[in-house]
Structure formats: C-alpha cells, structure tokens
Amino acid sequence: MTTIKIAKSTILYIVLIALAVIFIFPFMWMVVSALKTDVQIFSYQAKFLPDPPQWKNFITAWKQIPLGRYYMNSMFVSGVITVFQVFTSALTAYVFARLYFPYKNVIFILYLGTMMIPTQVTIIPLFMVMRRLGLIDTYAALILPFLAYPYGTFLLKQFFSGIPTDLEDAARIDGYSRLRILFKIVIPLSKPALITLSMLSFMWSWNSFFWPLVVTNSSKRYTVQVGLAMLKNELAMSTEWSMLMAATVITVLPVLIFLIITQKYIIKGISISGLKG
Amino acid sequence: MNTNTALLFRSPLKREDFRTGLLCLLPSAVIVFIFIIFPIFFSLFLSVHEWSILTSEMDFIGLGNFDRMIHSKEFWNTLKNTFVYTMGVVPVGAAASLGLALLLNRKVLASGFFRTAYFLPVITSTIAVAIVWFWIFDTNNGLLNIIIRKFGGTGIPWLSSSKYAMLSIIIVTIWKNAGYHMIILLAGLKAIPDEYYEAAQIDGASAVQKFFSITLPMISPALVFVLITNTIFSFQAFGQIYTMTGGGPSQSTSVIVYYLYQRAFEFQEMGYASAVAWVIFVILLLLTLLQLRLQRKDL
Incomplete structure (x- = not known):
C-alpha cells in the first residue's frame, strides 16, 4: 500500500519537474546564450555553459542598442495608461455598482460589449486619424486610445458591489457627497482589487505590440517590444545571436522579476475572468 | 426623458447621483466615442472605398473590396x-x-x-x-x-x-x-x-x-x-x-x-x-x- 503511494507520488513529482524544465529551460538557454562568444555559439561541440561567461556582452548590448530609451518609452507609456485605466475604471465602476443612473445596466452591458470589437477593426481608422492629426511617432498616439478599459470597470464593479454599504450609509447621513464617499471610503477599501487591475493593465500595455508597431517609426519612440522586434530583424540577419539574447535578457528580466513577485494579483485577475465569463 | 424618470428625479439624492454619474462616466464615454465608436463607422466607410496613397482620394466602390477578397x-x-x-x-x-x-x-x-x-x-x-x-x-x-x-x-x-x-x-x-x-x-x-x-x-x-x-x-x-x-x-x-x-x-x-x-x-x-x-x-x-x-x- 505505502510503496504504491510512494511510487505514485514519485511519478507525480517527476512529471511536475519535467514540465517545469520545459517551461524554464528556454529562459535559461536565453541567459547562457547571452553569455557566450560567437565561437561558442557556433561550435558543433556546443557546451551548455558559457566558458568563461562573457558578462561584457550585456555592456556591449546596452551601449550599442538604445535599450535604455526603449525602456523609458515603455515605462512612461505603460505607467500613464495604467494610472488612467485604474482611475477611469474606478469612476465608472462606482456608478454601475452604487449610483442611481437611468438605464445604467444597459449602458454597462453596452460598454462591456465594446470589448468584443477586435482591435483590427479600429486600428486602421485610428491610424489614419493619428496621421491626419500629425500624431504618428508621438507618445500621445501610443497612450490616448487606451485610457479607458471596460474589463477594469467590470473587475472593480464586482469588487465594489461586494463591499457592505453600512459605512457608506453612515457617511451619507454625515453629509458626505457621493464623490467623497468614493475617494474616502470605497477606494481605500478596494486596494487589492485596484492592485490587481493595475498589474493587469501594466502587463497588458507593457506587452502590447500591434498598435505600437503601427504608430511608431523611429527608435526615439519605439517601445521595448517594437525595439526588440526591429533588433531581431537586424541581428538575426547577421547571426549575432549572443548580442540578440543579451538585449532580450536585459529587457525581459527586470519586468519578469517584478511580475513574478506580484503574480498573485495577476493570477487573481485572470481567475475572475474565467469564473464570471 | 419620460415623466417617470422626471418624477424620480424629484428626489434630491437621485439628482445628485445622476449628476455625479454623468461626471464619472464622462471621461470614459469620450474615450470610447473617439477611439472605438467613431473608428467603427469610419472603418465601415473605408471598407466600401478604394483609398489610393498616390492621390489620397477615396473612391466609392461598393462591395468591390469584398469581391476582390x-x-x-x-x-x-x-x-x-x-x-x-x-x-x-x-x-x-x-x-x-x-x-x-x-x-x-x-x-x-x-x-x-x-x-x-x-x-x-x-x-x-x-x-x-x-x-x-x-x-x-x-x-x-x-x-x-x-x-x-x-x-x-x-x-x-x-x-x-x-x-x-x-x-x-x-x-x-x-x-x-x-x-x-x-x-x-x-x-x-x-x-x-x-x-x-x-x-x-x-x-x-x-x-x-x-x-x-x-x-x-x-x-x-x-x-x-x-x-x-x-x-x-x-x-x-x-x-x-x-x-x-x-x-x-x-x-x-x-x-x-x-x-x-x-x-x-x-x-x-x-x-x-x-x-x-x-x-x-x-x-x-x-x-x-x-x-x-x-x-x-x-x-
């Protein structure tokens, strides 16, 4: 009986570990490739570990490629988008969760319905409008279309609706206005939901690619994703693999570590989407 | 607005709600109209036109684009x-x-x-x-x-x-x-x-x-x-x-x-x-x- 149990759990852990290797190994390969010389990369007797590790690859990549610039662009764009999305989502969610407003349920459904419209439909006209306004290759073009986020409204509305109204009722008796209640009571009580939303917004805008690709055309405005894609076109052509991997490591690792630390919130945000449809 | 809602609006609390609601929905509404609703109609318009980069003129061609597709x-x-x-x-x-x-x-x-x-x-x-x-x-x-x-x-x-x-x-x-x-x-x-x-x-x-x-x-x-x-x-x-x-x-x-x-x-x-x-x-x-x-x- 116990031997069967031990055998079973051994198999379970072997499977778990094998899968973990499949998911982690490409990241390790990226790091070790970044630390190799071209000779080591192209040698048929390829060794797994770089010998000796070429730490200077990172410095070369950082100096040769405007990675710092891409970082700043992405940080700025994603930061502004996240702050605004959380703000506009909290305002709208509060209306739908608490306020009296004519036809608010219809408006809510219609608002969520806009999420079903694929970006491909709006992207061409948006591009033409941006070009007409002379906004191509500006931060405005990267940021403006994403200041509102229906899923954020949905997420916060769910959370706001779950907060007991006692405190708010008491505040109303004390003569608080609705807006003051939102900012003094509801928002402070909703920190976990707000962090979840911020993380989702940040991750989404940091990783977005199609629109930034279309609307930028100089390395002055490239986001990290567009910069990386352009870099790949250049470096893969000249088979500078270690340089390409070094640049990828530099741009991926810090954000990846940040997201690993905060993954609890991201996971929560994703779980909610599945449970509620 | 029908009389029913007008009646409801006699309550000052509801009037406050309505005003606050408008204020709160406004920023998102503006963004949705400019960046989603308007582009949808513009996209429909584009899909029945031929747009040339040389002359940057729009020619109405009906379902021509779909026919080509x-x-x-x-x-x-x-x-x-x-x-x-x-x-x-x-x-x-x-x-x-x-x-x-x-x-x-x-x-x-x-x-x-x-x-x-x-x-x-x-x-x-x-x-x-x-x-x-x-x-x-x-x-x-x-x-x-x-x-x-x-x-x-x-x-x-x-x-x-x-x-x-x-x-x-x-x-x-x-x-x-x-x-x-x-x-x-x-x-x-x-x-x-x-x-x-x-x-x-x-x-x-x-x-x-x-x-x-x-x-x-x-x-x-x-x-x-x-x-x-x-x-x-x-x-x-x-x-x-x-x-x-x-x-x-x-x-x-x-x-x-x-x-x-x-x-x-x-x-x-x-x-x-x-x-x-x-x-x-x-x-x-x-x-x-x-x-x-x-x-x-x-x-």
Whole structure:
C-alpha cells in the first residue's frame, strides 16, 4: 500500500519537474546564450555553459542598442495608461455598482460589449486619424486610445458591489457627497482589487505590440517590444545571436522579476475572468 | 426623458447621483466615442472605398473590396492558415492546460514554485518569447536541433521550411499560453466541493470514474470559456508570426491578421484592409455569440 503511494507520488513529482524544465529551460538557454562568444555559439561541440561567461556582452548590448530609451518609452507609456485605466475604471465602476443612473445596466452591458470589437477593426481608422492629426511617432498616439478599459470597470464593479454599504450609509447621513464617499471610503477599501487591475493593465500595455508597431517609426519612440522586434530583424540577419539574447535578457528580466513577485494579483485577475465569463 | 424618470428625479439624492454619474462616466464615454465608436463607422466607410496613397482620394466602390477578397487566393490561403493554426493551438492547448491544472490541484510540495514555472511564459512578452524560440528553432545552431543530433537524428528546418513553420508557431503559442488557461481551469477545479469526491469515494468510484462523472462536468463551463476565448485569441495571432516567420516561408504561416497588417501598413490599401477587418469581426462575433449561448446553457 505505502510503496504504491510512494511510487505514485514519485511519478507525480517527476512529471511536475519535467514540465517545469520545459517551461524554464528556454529562459535559461536565453541567459547562457547571452553569455557566450560567437565561437561558442557556433561550435558543433556546443557546451551548455558559457566558458568563461562573457558578462561584457550585456555592456556591449546596452551601449550599442538604445535599450535604455526603449525602456523609458515603455515605462512612461505603460505607467500613464495604467494610472488612467485604474482611475477611469474606478469612476465608472462606482456608478454601475452604487449610483442611481437611468438605464445604467444597459449602458454597462453596452460598454462591456465594446470589448468584443477586435482591435483590427479600429486600428486602421485610428491610424489614419493619428496621421491626419500629425500624431504618428508621438507618445500621445501610443497612450490616448487606451485610457479607458471596460474589463477594469467590470473587475472593480464586482469588487465594489461586494463591499457592505453600512459605512457608506453612515457617511451619507454625515453629509458626505457621493464623490467623497468614493475617494474616502470605497477606494481605500478596494486596494487589492485596484492592485490587481493595475498589474493587469501594466502587463497588458507593457506587452502590447500591434498598435505600437503601427504608430511608431523611429527608435526615439519605439517601445521595448517594437525595439526588440526591429533588433531581431537586424541581428538575426547577421547571426549575432549572443548580442540578440543579451538585449532580450536585459529587457525581459527586470519586468519578469517584478511580475513574478506580484503574480498573485495577476493570477487573481485572470481567475475572475474565467469564473464570471 | 419620460415623466417617470422626471418624477424620480424629484428626489434630491437621485439628482445628485445622476449628476455625479454623468461626471464619472464622462471621461470614459469620450474615450470610447473617439477611439472605438467613431473608428467603427469610419472603418465601415473605408471598407466600401478604394483609398489610393498616390492621390489620397477615396473612391466609392461598393462591395468591390469584398469581391476582390473572395477572388483573392492569398486571402483564402491566410484564412486556411488561421484555421489550421487555431485547430492546432486550441484543442491541444486546452488539454495541456487541463493537465497542468489537474496536477497542481493535488496536494503538492512547492506547488507555488511549479505554478510560477508554468506561468513564466504568460508574463513574458510575445515578442521576447518569439525571439528566444526563433533562436531555439535555428536549423544550424539551435538548441532543439542540437538535442536531436545528440540522439542521432538529423536536424529539422523548423522555421525555414513551409512544412514545419506552422507547427513551430503552434508549439510556441501553446507553450506561451498554457499557463494562462491553467489558472482559469485551476480556479474552476478549486470551486468543486470536496463532498462530491468524498461521496464518490464512499460509493467506491475509481479515479477515472471520478474524473469523468465529477471533475469534467463540473469544470465544463470553465473549459468552454477557455476553448472559445482561446479560439478568439487565435484568430488575432500576430506578434509571434511577425517576429518568427514574417508569414513565410512561401506564405505558409501568413494568418489573417498578418495579411491585414501587410495590406494596410505595407501596401497602404486601407479600404481593402478594412474590408478584411470586417471579415475578422464577423467571425469573432459569431464565436462570441456561440460562447454566450453555451455559457447560458451551462448555467
């Protein structure tokens, strides 16, 4: 009986570990490739570990490629988008969760319905409008279309609706206005939901690619994703693999570590989407 | 506004609510109108026009763009590729995610570590993932072919042959998104009450019986959600294809959104590309309606 149990759990852990290797190994390969010389990369007797590790690859990549610039662009764009999305989502969610407003349920459904419209439909006209306004290759073009986020409204509305109204009722008796209640009571009580939303917004805008690709055309405005894609076109052509991997490591690792630390919130945000449809 | 609402508005509290509501909805409403509603109508307008970059004049051509699409071999090829890609990614991806979720739903030591490991590709950008796999798939010096050669095989031209390129893209996509759907399915599994399994235990049900009579029916709403949303995602695949193959070799990985991108932003055929966008929209709309129907049935 116990031997069967031990055998079973051994198999379970072997499977778990094998899968973990499949998911982690490409990241390790990226790091070790970044630390190799071209000779080591192209040698048929390829060794797994770089010998000796070429730490200077990172410095070369950082100096040769405007990675710092891409970082700043992405940080700025994603930061502004996240702050605004959380703000506009909290305002709208509060209306739908608490306020009296004519036809608010219809408006809510219609608002969520806009999420079903694929970006491909709006992207061409948006591009033409941006070009007409002379906004191509500006931060405005990267940021403006994403200041509102229906899923954020949905997420916060769910959370706001779950907060007991006692405190708010008491505040109303004390003569608080609705807006003051939102900012003094509801928002402070909703920190976990707000962090979840911020993380989702940040991750989404940091990783977005199609629109930034279309609307930028100089390395002055490239986001990290567009910069990386352009870099790949250049470096893969000249088979500078270690340089390409070094640049990828530099741009991926810090954000990846940040997201690993905060993954609890991201996971929560994703779980909610599945449970509620 | 009818008399009914006017009556309701006599309450000063409701009047305050209404005013606050307007104020709160205004910023989002402005953004939605400028960046979603207006572009939709503009896109409809574009789809029945021919827009030339030389004269930048709009010529009304009715359904001309759609007619051109129906007769375009390239269009049908991309639609076929999208279909192949979706059929590859969705069922296998769902099975993989369910497998991961079932494993993590057991009592496992260091389950947090394993979950994080499976979740890593999800929080990494598509572009970074595509670059790393582009290197892994490299025919001459890529990791995968190094391993294959170590075991005595011959290297496979993963991305440089039209026979394997789509398969390679599908593998990467499943690898990247498995952890995402795993999270949704895991939430579904955790929501199944323990009593069900205990009762089955008392009745002497086997593990397989428990899976098919409890787990699968209980998780089917989440599974349907995963299948349909993943299908919708799949119809919009772009980043990994742009980075890894550029639609090639010989158009074998050109999916519909990549086709739209090329038509609109490489060939500047805004009218025609808008017509393609509407085809994508209609397909996604049908899928969404299917999802709503299936979910209602499940509830």
